[in-house]
Amino acid sequence: MADYDKLVGRGYEYAKEIYSHNGVDIDAAMEDCSKVAISMHCWQGDDIMGCESVAAGASGGIQTTGNYPGRARGGDELRNDLDVALSFIPGTKKLNLHANYAELGARKADRDAYTPDDFKNWIAWAKEKGMGLDMNPTFFSHKYAADGFTLSHPDEKIRKFWIEHAKRCREIAQAFAKETGKPAVTNVWIPDGYKDTPADTVAPRKRLIESLDEIYKDTGIDRSLVLDAVESKLFGIGVESYTVGSHETLLSYALTRKIMYTLDSGHYHPTEYISDKISSLMLYMPLIHLHVTRGVRWDSDHVVAFTDDLQKIMDEIVFGGFSERVLIGLDYFDASINRVAAWVIGMRNTQKALLRAFVTPRKETVEAEKNGDFTLRLALQEEYKTLPFSCVWDAYCEKQNVPAGDGWIEKLKKYEREVMLKRG
Numbered sequence: 043m044a045d046y047d048k049l050v051g052r053g054y055e056y057a058k059e060i061y062s063h064n065g066v067d068i069d070a071a072m073e074d075c076s077k078v079a080i081s082m083h084c085w086q087g088d089d090i091m092g093c094e095s096v097a098a099g100a101s102g103g104i105q106t107t108g109n110y111p112g113r114a115r116g117g118d119e120l121r122n123d124l125d126v127a128l129s130f131i132p133g134t135k136k137l138n139l140h141a142n143y144a145e146l147g148a149r150k151a152d153r154d155a156y157t158p159d160d161f162k163n164w165i166a167w168a169k170e171k172g173m174g175l176d177m178n179p180t181f182f183s184h185k186y187a188a189d190g191f192t193l194s195h196p197d198e199k200i201r202k203f204w205i206e207h208a209k210r211c212r213e214i215a216q217a218f219a220k221e222t223g224k225p226a227v228t229n230v231w232i233p234d235g236y237k238d239t240p241a242d243t244v245a246p247r248k249r250l251i252e253s254l255d256e257i258y259k260d261t262g263i264d265r266s267l268v269l270d271a272v273e274s275k276l277f278g279i280g281v282e283s284y285t286v287g288s289h290e291t292l293l294s295y296a297l298t299r300k301i302m303y304t305l306d307s308g309h310y311h312p313t314e315y316i317s318d319k320i321s322s323l324m325l326y327m328p329l330i331h332l333h334v335t336r337g338v339r340w341d342s343d344h345v346v347a348f349t350d351d352l353q354k355i356m357d358e359i360v361f362g363g364f365s366e367r368v369l370i371g372l373d374y375f376d377a378s379i380n381r382v383a384a385w386v387i388g389m390r391n392t393q394k395a396l397l398r399a400f401v402t403p404r405k406e407t408v409e410a411e412k413n414g415d416f417t418l419r420l421a422l423q424e425e426y427k428t429l430p431f432s433c434v435w436d437a438y439c440e441k442q443n444v445p446a447g448d449g450w451i452e453k454l455k456k457y458e459r460e461v462m463l464k465r466g
């Protein structure tokens with residue numbers, strides 16, 4: 043059998059000619075793709091357990107299911123796992139942290155008192171790799187979120203606690219940005235909502251808006267360093283009838299307050315796609331933020347697969363020329379398979395779809411559309427689907443010094459055997 047590197051080289055030559063025949067320079071496409079950052083979510087690595095002394099896992103309508111062995115326990119193991127995952131993923135990466143990944147050591151503090159110092163290990167880790175960091179306040183897995191309400195809680199004391207938490211997170215994000223030299227997205231998702239039909243749908247939303255205004259009025263934060271975003275959701279497990287932070291509530295909020303809106307691909311009706319929303323929002327907002335995930339029936343958080351839905355998202359970003367204005371992050375959690383593999387699979391698929399969008403020929407389909415020749419448009423779109431993209435992907439992986447093809451799987455299995463399965 044010819045060794046895989048040689049095949050990749052041959053495939054590259056072949057693809058270069060075929061794509062250039064279709065008017066596409068694959069080298070330029072690879073270069074463009076490599077500039078787009080994808081933010082990998084730390085929480086796939088340990089079922090959102092985090093590093094606080096009381097690890098509670100997910101709650102508030104989100105759930106990890108499965109008990110695959112080898113889960114990272116604590117920051118050091120998680121960073122080890124991240125290193126392995128990153129060694130298999132091409133392109134520019136950021137790490138997306140949740141506040142419950144603070145490492146307090148002996149310090150006693152609740153979430154309303156976290157500081158950048160509680161993230162010093164993460165900052166050092168990111169700086170060493172030249173990576174940016176993103177941030178999320180954690181409004182779940184906490185005694186003040188136990189009844190399912192946080193920023194919209196009827197009790198002012200509890201609201202205040204969460205407001206202070208979010209403020210601390212923006213301060214931490216600002217420190218991330220200063221230390222890494224890259225702006226930090228700070229994404230607010232709250233679990234607040236009702237399992238059953240509310241009697242009053244307005245009051246919680248009013249409280250949420252007031253709380254958010256309180257968080258964002260903080261003037262000490264440089265908005266070019268901290269990129270604020272709010273994330274809506276249609277429903278969650280146990281929060282089926284009403285979510286306070288619905289699409290309309292938070293899109294309107296983001297628009298009027300001039301912050302980012304987060305489109306999570308698992309947070310809409312099953313036949314409603316976030317890809318359809320990107321170009322609309324780009325007409326009104328300078329920046330938006332994505333949580334790319336894969337919804338399956340009522341679960342919004344399966345590992346990202348290389349699906350048509352994913353491709354549509356990346357096509358919209360690239361075809362619209364929005365790759366600097368749509369900030370891409372991933373958001374899923376699967377505890378039923380190797381957690382490092384889950385990261386790698388989802389990240390590689392996202393990079394793959396992004397690269398594929400960059401190499402997909404555009405000129406003639408756009409031209410056909412202008413001329414009203416929809417037959418030609420569809421005929422070309424369908425032909426382009428079988429261009430030799432796998433050759434471009436393999437070449438891209440090689441160029442980025444990560445394994446092409448299935449070359450990473452054996453290495454991952456070795457790490458699983460030698461490290462992950464030895465964890466108690």
Ligand code: RNT
Pocket residue numbers: 085090104178231273275306333342373
């Ligand atoms: C929940 C949201 C949210 C979380 C993370 C862990 O439905 O998608 O983004 O998944 O904050």
Ligand code: ZN
Pocket residue numbers: 231273306333373
């Ligand atoms: Zn999300």
